[in-house]
Amino acid sequence: MENNEYVMFTKEMKKTHTILVPNMLPNHFKIIIRLMKKYGYNMVLLENSARRVVDEGLKSVHNDTCYPALLVIGQFLDALKSGEYELDKTALLITQTGGGCRASNYIHLLRKALATDFPEVPVISLNFSNTEKSDGFKLTVGMVLGLVNCIFYGDLIMTLYNQCKPYEICDGDTDIALNECLEYMYDRIEKGGFGKRKKNYRYIIDKFNSVKRIKIRKPRVGIVGEIYVKYSPLANNNLEKFLLKEGCEPVVPGLMDFVLYCIVNYINDGKIYGFSNMRTRICSLLYRLLRRMNKTVNELLEKNGFTPAHDFEELRKEADELIHQGVKMGEGWLITAEMGCLAKSGTENIVCTQPFGCLPNHIVAKGMSRRVKEKYPQANIVAIDYDPSATNVNQENRLKLMIANIGSTQKV
Numbered sequence: 001m002e003n004n005e006y007v008m009f010t011k012e013m014k015k016t017h018t019i020l021v022p023n024m025l026p027n028h029f030k031i032i033i034r035l036m037k038k039y040g041y042n043m044v045l046l047e048n049s050a051r052r053v054v055d056e057g058l059k060s061v062h063n064d065t066c067y068p069a070l071l072v073i074g075q076f077l078d079a080l081k082s083g084e085y086e087l088d089k090t091a092l093l094i095t096q097t098g099g100g101c102r103a104s105n106y107i108h109l110l111r112k113a114l115a116t117d118f119p120e121v122p123v124i125s126l127n128f129s130n131t132e133k134s135d136g137f138k139l140t141v142g143m144v145l146g147l148v149n150c151i152f153y154g155d156l157i158m159t160l161y162n163q164c165k166p167y168e169i170c171d172g173d174t175d176i177a178l179n180e181c182l183e184y185m186y187d188r189i190e191k192g193g194f195g196k197r198k199k200n201y202r203y204i205i206d207k208f209n210s211v212k213r214i215k216i217r218k219p220r221v222g223i224v225g226e227i228y229v230k231y232s233p234l235a236n237n238n239l240e241k242f243l244l245k246e247g248c249e250p251v252v253p254g255l256m257d258f259v260l261y262c263i264v265n266y267i268n269d270g271k272i273y274g275f276s277n278m279r280t281r282i283c284s285l286l287y288r289l290l291r292r293m294n295k296t297v298n299e300l301l302e303k304n305g306f307t308p309a310h311d312f313e314e315l316r317k318e319a320d321e322l323i324h325q326g327v328k329m330g331e332g333w334l335i336t337a338e339m340g341c342l343a344k345s346g347t348e349n350i351v352c353t354q355p356f357g358c359l360p361n362h363i364v365a366k367g368m369s370r371r372v373k374e375k376y377p378q379a380n381i382v383a384i385d386y387d388p389s390a391t392n393v394n395q396e397n398r399l400k401l402m403i404a405n406i407g408s409t410q411k412v
């Protein structure tokens with residue numbers, strides 16, 4: 001599609017438009033939206049989530065297309081039709097991965113869906129691969145560094161929430177800690193920047209550490225899968241909440257794993273195809289830097305009695321034993337490696353979230369579960385399909401069956 005066939009997001013629009021953002025990771029995105037405000041972008045996180053969203057998606061996206069595309073586009077259309085936003089002052093933000101997977105092309109599906117009823121609404125591509133640019137939205141080095149920090153803080157908050165919520169003695173204490181941490185992050189941003197990282201990590205850890213918890217160990221259930229369905233409560237029908245309600249501790253690998261996976265894939269390409277260029281060198285540097293930052297968070301977690309996430313090199317080692325790091329379509333080797341590492345470290349019950357229409361996920365997740373089980377016979381991997389016709393009841397019954405087979409709560 002040529003640029004002049006659709007309306008572009010211009011510098012002037014930056015001052016006048018509200019940018020709608022689809023909801024994937026609510027807490028991470030809430031922090032990111034505050035950060036973007038600092039750079040002059042007025043963003044709103046979409047929270048519409050009723051069946052209407054799926055129905056809107058089905059009207060504009062072929063039902064053979066992957067489910068995340070259908071939901072993201074449905075959520076945008078539902079919001080535009082709600083009357084809440086002035087159409088001539090609204091823009092939409094969507095990610096483009098730039099890889100071989102279909103996520104690079106959601107943007108074209110979205111523009112097609114907008115063409116009849118909302119031709120005046122511009123779509124902004126958020127990408128790190130130069131797939132598309134617009135005058136009004138430019139990622140600066142400061143913004144990228146800020147985004148990286150938001151991911152670390154978001155991951156830390158998510159990890160701590162899941163490790164406190166199942167054990168809280170006073171109902172709601174963990175949610176209070178969560179809200180206080182979010183307010184703290186907003187305040188840091190408003191005051192000009194995040195400031196000292198370690199100080200912020202400590203604040204967040206101390207807040208959650210102050211939640212009084214019972215000393216038992218509930219069954220841990222890992223969540224892996226295609227990135228959108230794995231994290232988005234809209235897509236996975238509030239999977240984390242459901243597991244908490246059923247007396248489990250959800251273990252959700254952080255978004256930083258996916259970022260590192262994307263960076264490592266560039267480095268691996270250089271090794272596999274025998275080339276070295278500016279991009280592979282920058283990625284190597286970035287990888288070392290982010291891993292060091294990740295290590296700091298993990299060390300602080302461990303020091304305070306929480307379970308840290310896996311070191312990324314551990315995931316790569318696991319991938320080498322189970323699959324090949326050249327398998328990089330969609331979430332590729334990362335899902336297999338996450339299943340292996342979870343099983344190895346005692347989170348043997350794993351829910352593998354499978355969106356309809358996702359070929360890569362079927363291969364690297366469901367398709368690899370036998371290989372993971374051969375290596376870790378105690379692993380209990382359940383693949384749950386998410387699609388427009390799948391009912392909550394069906395998904396929850398399968399999860400309940402899995403939970404029924406898990407050993408009971410233990411004292412620690």
Ligand code: SF4
Pocket residue numbers: 066067068101102103104226329330331355357358359360361
């Ligand atoms: S990973 Fe799966 S769901 Fe995501 S874009 Fe690719 S095919 Fe679609």
